[in-house]
Amino acid sequence: MNIDLVDDEPTPVPHRKLQPGKLVIASHNEGKVREIRALLEPYGIEPVSAASLGIPEPEETGTTFVANAELKARFSADLSGMVALADDSGLCVDALGGDPGVYTANWAETPNGRDWQLAMRKVEDALAAKGPEAGRDAHFVCVLSLCWPDGHVESFEGRVDGTLTWPPRGAVGFGYDPVFVANGMEQTFAEIDPAEKHAISHRADAFGKLVAAVLG
Ligand SMILES: O=c1nc[nH]c2c1ncn2[C@H]1C[C@H](O)[C@@H](COP(=O)(O)OP(=O)(O)OP(=O)(O)O)O1
Numbered sequence: 001m002n003i004d005l006v007d008d009e010p011t012p013v014p015h016r017k018l019q020p021g022k023l024v025i026a027s028h029n030e031g032k033v034r035e036i037r038a039l040l041e042p043y044g045i046e047p048v049s050a051a052s053l054g055i056p057e058p059e060e061t062g063t064t065f066v067a068n069a070e071l072k073a074r075f076s077a078d079l080s081g082m083v084a085l086a087d088d089s090g091l092c093v094d095a096l097g098g099d100p101g102v103y104t105a106n107w108a109e110t111p112n113g114r115d116w117q118l119a120m121r122k123v124e125d126a127l128a129a130k131g132p133e134a135g136r137d138a139h140f141v142c143v144l145s146l147c148w149p150d151g152h153v154e155s156f157e158g159r160v161d162g163t164l165t166w167p168p169r170g171a172v173g174f175g176y177d178p179v180f181v182a183n184g185m186e187q188t189f190a191e192i193d194p195a196e197k198h199a200i201s202h203r204a205d206a207f208g209k210l211v212a213a214v215l216g
């Protein structure tokens with residue numbers, strides 16, 4: 001047994017409970033806002049979107065999901081004076097060394113806004129270039145960060161494992177949903193009911209941890 005490892009355990013920080021009331025969803029992605037609203041619904045929290053408060057999108061300068069989720073949550077908490085909940089997420093493809101990862105949204109950027117067909121095609125082309133032995137395993141990651149107006153922040157990470165399919169299938173959901181098939185399923189995330197996605201998604205996984213820590 002490595003004694004050093006035991007000594008290095010971080011001191012647990014007590015969680016702060018989230019009280020019923022208004023909360024800013026610090027995301028400008030309508031697909032995410034819709035999903036986060038649905039997840040919050042049973043908890044007596046009234047979500048308002050950052051866009052509806054006129055809060056702009058901060059620059060995502062972090063190199064990790066946690067760093068970006070926390071900077072987005074802090075930005076909206078500072079500007080609104082309310083508790084803010086941000087989501088930083090992405091698609092990590094094993095054969096691509098985890099890309100596009102933190103840069104998943106950037107792969108969709110064009111001069112005319114985001115193009116998800118193009119982004120899915122880019123991932124597929126990169127994967128095809130690796131050859132069939134590389135495999136098609138991928139996972140989505142989601143970090144949800146809550147920031148209070150006094151700067152207290154709590155973050156929760158979730159993931160869902162699956163494989164990438166081609167061509168894209170389905171019209172529900174957003175982003176890369178049409179090419180992602182979760183393990184144990186046959187349909188893509190864009191072919192299943194939102195409720196089914198909420199039962200297994202990376203966002204739901206992170207949200208479950210958030211609930212246990214700050215709403216339980
Ligand atoms: O469930 C998902 N189903 C499909 N695609 C997904 C999902 N979850 C994240 N993704 C992809 C698309 C998203 O655009 C990118 C995250 O980028 P990310 O910077 O966290 O979000 P974003 O810029 O779209 O919105 P915002 O930063 O305002 O919350 O990963």
Ligand SMILES: [Mg+2]
Pocket residue numbers: 060105
């Ligand atoms: Mg973003």
